[in-house]
Amino acid sequence: MKFNRHHLLAALILFPFFINAQTKISGKISDTNNSPLPGANIYIKDTYDGVTSKEDGSFSFRTNEKGEVILVASFVGYKKYENKISLKKGEMKIDIILEEEITQMNAVVVSAGSFEASDEKKGVILKPLDVVTTGATADLYTSLNTLPGAQKIGETEGLFVRGGSAVESKTIIDEMIVQKPFSSSVPDLPSRGRFSPMLFKGTVFSTGGYSAQYGQALSSALILKSQDMPTQTISAINLMVFGLGGAHTQLWENTAVSVEAGYYNLNPYNNVFKQRVDWNKSPVGVSGSASFRQKVTKNGLLKAFVSYSKSELSLYLPDLDNLPNKTFYGLEPENYYSNVSYRDIVGDWNLFGGFSYSLDKDRINAAGNSIAQDQRLVQSKFTMNKKITESSYLTVGAEIQNTLYDDKFNQLNVKMTEVYTAGFVESDIYFTNDLAAKIGIRAEHSGILDKYNVAPRISFAYRLGNYDQFNFAYGKFYQTPEKNYLIQYDKFDYENADHYIANYQYLGEGQTFRIELYYKQYHNLVKGTIYNYPYFNLPIVPFSNNGTGYAKGVDVFWRDGSSFRNCDYWISYSYLDTKREFSNYPTTAFPTFASPHTFSVVFKRWFDPISAFVALTYIHASGRPYFNPNNSEFLGDRTNSYNNLSMNVSFLAKWFGSYSVIFFSVDNLLGFANVYGYRYSTDGKISNPVLPPTLRSVFLGLFISIGETNQYQ
């Protein structure tokens, strides 16, 4: 056949068919454990030719490409595979193995010792909403009392964790310690937390073994992260049985300002509900706060927060040595708090810098004695975080705190200054996606003790399956003794504790189970008599660091939000065995702030037809020791067990275009006769029970949001 132009033309037109000498590529794709990977995308780079792998990992596709090409395989969670191949006519068999990509997204979360509430992260047990809707008081600390590890102590505020006293727990807001998370209280009447749970987007409640980024807490750290940019311009009016308040948030493109103010007066309320407290002046107070948010760069956010509160109350306490005489006790706390922080990403570094200032003033009139206690804290902290290798992150940081104590007792005046500095290095290492470690070390120096300490912290997490994991943690924790000791004696050393924690956790679809075993060994606890109240007639204990103690036990938690429609409940149980010798304890004893058994159930249900959210909280705590001077065994008496069922109901309504919440709560609904302990006269002949201020307490509030846009219009 002669080859003419027409043939050429035909050849050119048919050209594509001539080169359609196809190659068929087939094979199997699997991970390094030889498990097939279905759903992977296998294709030739820069072409449309490719296919998705099947259930058994097999794949097969045809391509018209020729010569050298790059075969790509990609699958979420695995490193991208690229391989240069030379296409041959016919069939090619290529098996592909993908290596798992170790990322924080895929990796196990190290979570020994902690409960986290957050919307943003995975592996959390609580949601921020849970914090607000648990217990009768919408108080952060009340809801933490329903988690295992926390002790139910009714007569004083604070977090008592695993046999630790309240001073062994620290509250941290935006990386910095809060000097006084509660306003001061009078004996046997606890105060509420000073900060609204609504201020925070994330809460980590660590009952032990927490990170090297924090220090100065022997038992527990409550780590709070404040809200970022608010989402809308909105005003709110709050009307409560004993007060009122208002708030406004104004939002601009990159800036937001919020202000809030409130006033409360418990006098009318205390006149209606029978009080067991002999009030001279029921609590009256004002509070206000303002916050500012500025988006500075794409990732840079500047936050500032200031708050102020002042209150006043006075009452008569029975004078057990001279009945029916009474002792006058008046208290005027005044608290300023402010912090400024900035977070940004610069190059590969995540940077944080913060500054905070607190001034807490208490004016006390105790039986005609004038007591003034001022405490001022200035602190600054910065941290830097960087990915250093493909599977490890490094965080370094430092902080400095300057505290000024100024105490006056009538004419006497004591001043004391503490300069505390600390630095830490911490590394998050992902050996595989299933095995991760957090290893850190913290060094501290206290000016007042003039001593250094170095504290290692280490925790591991090992994932067993899709939903469950083991955690292990060890850490050393140091704490400077409390001011009341430091002003009496100048040769103290740090108190310290070792934590050992092992836990198993199952985080399933709507169900969570967690069991944690712990052992805490205290060393160098401060001993010495500073007040003999309420332990009269005990020998004076000299000052030293010779105190010791231990706490061990098991915490169990079960949460189920999926088995019953619209219902969510959780159950906590803590077993605690602890003994310590500290303060003016003449011997080793089970302390007054610990219960061997604590059990709680929280049940929440949403009622759609009436738009109401109902939460019931039941807490049972076995009896705690109290001091009875007539018993030769120190703290040998135990109270009856504590029981409390509280309920809160939130009705949501829309009136005149504004959303409102009616919040109603009753504490101790069933009227259990709880006794927290007993106070004795000096001679031991007269005793008085320590009781809650009322048998039941009731709260009713109306919260109106104005200007909230319809979420969907």
Place this chain on the structure above:
Amino acid sequence: MKNLIAALLFILCFTNFVHADDTKYIDAMKKNIEQMNSMKSVEDMVDLTNAFLRIGNAEKTKWLPFYYASYIYIITSFSDTVKSKKDSYLDEAVKVLAIADSLQPNESEIYVLKGLISQARLQIDPMSRYMKYGQEMNSNFGKAIELDPKNPRPEYLMGMTLYYTPEQFGGGLKTAKPVFENSLKKFNEFVPKDEIMPAWGKTQLESFLKQITNQEK
């Protein structure tokens, strides 16, 4: 003559080449878009997402393949019954949509998907996510309308959310109906720029409206 033929052939081949390339893209896209109607399982969805991603990765400058890949990821998130997987599909949807967004900034259709992602996130845990994602969804749909007031899809999706919101929160059929009607009007007037531009929503809305009018009776 020879030169002329050569020149003609050259021109023919060249134009053919360019044309063929675009046809190949349009054809491949059309085929995949058509297949979107017959997706039955999560496996089908993954398969089709991968196909769109192959086109997108090869073309490099076209935003629509990434747009559709993101859209199917969102549908997969809605369809998968394993709750913990829902968020990870949306994470992928966000990643892929960011590529589309960088190739075609200020595109109304991309903001529709951004809003749909917020809507999907919200649905996973409405009680605690409503604050964050409800707001985010509104601002995305708002932006989509602002960029193209004729786009019927933002209102269609907003109407769906309204319909499933309890009346006491400002939702329900009564509030949703005018939004649906407005969207339907826009759907009837809407002419996609070309055959591969997004055109979804109309049939879904029509059958949904039929369903709820039946319920009313």
